[in-house]
Amino acid sequence: MPGWLDDFLWTYQNLVHALGINGLLALSMYVVLAVGQLSLGQAAFMGLGAYSSAIMTLKFKLPFLLVLPASCIAPALFALAIGAPTLRLSGVYLAIATIGLGEVLRAVYINVDWLGGALGLSGIPDSAEFWMIYGLLGVAVVALWLVGRSGIGRAMEAIREDETAAQVLGINLARYRLGALLTSAVLAGLAGALGAHSSSFIGPNEYGFEPAVTILSFALLGGSGTPLGPVLGAWILTLLPELLRGFSDLRLVFNGLIIVLVVLFLPAGLLGVRMRRRAA
């Protein structure tokens, strides 16, 4: 790595990590939106990834290169468990149910002393590296892009546009939705583990309702037609507080204002394009 890049990364390490991690979270939101589901469980999945990875590191002293891939197990199992009952729900009902699940987990973190209770877990080593975060983000963007442009992406768009028509064309709705939820859980879990190992501390309130809405706003701002849209949205909403540091009290006001403006004037998001597919 050239010297200047090293210096830059050192100075802005927190921000650079946050950009990559929030990019992964935005992709986790994208995957469920791509099959027409409004799930607000991404923060809960992130929390499961963060807590399970922190426990593996702190209590079992496992190396991070083992902890990171293992951190998606708990969110994936949780997604499978909630998948069957919740995927029958749609629209705002699914959103409410997933918020509820997130709150249940928060209550568990607060009340179980082994998980740090209300104080959270601290002293997590700073083992998340730049290359891990951006490597995963790059792989995820490319994989989702390739899937989106294939017949699988076509089926996902069909479900999003008209699930009855999609079903009659032979598309198994439940399978696609569960697959999307699982992928979403894995991405959010990885992001949670990377976040926990970048910030040395995690607490129960970091994975509640507010981050859930922030993650949704990444996709709203960027547009959910392609995987790049939500990542762009995440980057803007992550950088903005840094640029507006002088107005830190008004940070949430600015975020809210942006969302309102986007919904009013750019309902498809900043990158309001749909995936182009080869028509050989």
Add this chain to the structure above:
Amino acid sequence: MTALLQTQGLTRRYAGLIAVDGVDMAVQAGSVHALIGPNGAGKTTLFNLISGLEIPSSGTVRLRGQDLTALPADRRTALGLARTFQNVRVFAAMTVLENVLTGLHPCRAAGLAATILRTPRFRREERALVERARAALDMVGLAARAGERAGGLSYGDQRRLEIARAMVPEPAVVLLDEPAAGMNPAETETLAGLVRRIRDLGTTVLLVEHDMGFVMDISDTVTVLNFGRLIFSGAPAAARQAPEVLEAYLGHKVAARLAARVQRP
């Protein structure tokens, strides 16, 4: 000879209403079979029961003798059922070609890994599917518009696109729900030719239609529903004279008068 598609005692009850009431219908392979009846007779409900969008209260649906009743809609499609909708349901944001490619979903074999890795097999399959989709568009006369946004097509063209999308996996039976609705006489004429071609290509057609000229012209068999009950099934010419059919459409007084006139020498 056993029928290709058969319903036995098919019933759908809603609270206080029996939409489809013990219907025994047999659709013969290679035929064009029309389902007619006054508004609210249960034709679309019967279609929904056959295609799996609604669960029957009792009775069975069989395709080639295989019981489909417990299968969800997507599995029935994989077994050779296809349908279009009364209110056109094309994917408006997709291109015309992509709409038809979506209809080939059950024919895709490439898994997630092959899709991400873009293996040669995946590419070959995708090329073959595009070719099939183009052939289907050619059949309905939309080949030149493959790259256009489906939502921008005229209503009649969207109907034809929906037919291409349903036909592209070469189903055994296709259910067409009011294919001629909203079409002018010239378009209806073209549609009749298309339905005959579909039959000649080996797909059995079951259609709901209100345009009686169209129905009499193209069907081999007509089934008449009234208040959810099957009241007649037979040749189109016989349907025109069956007293129970006249009564369902015209009321019993007019039907009686017509019957009297027919009997007079």
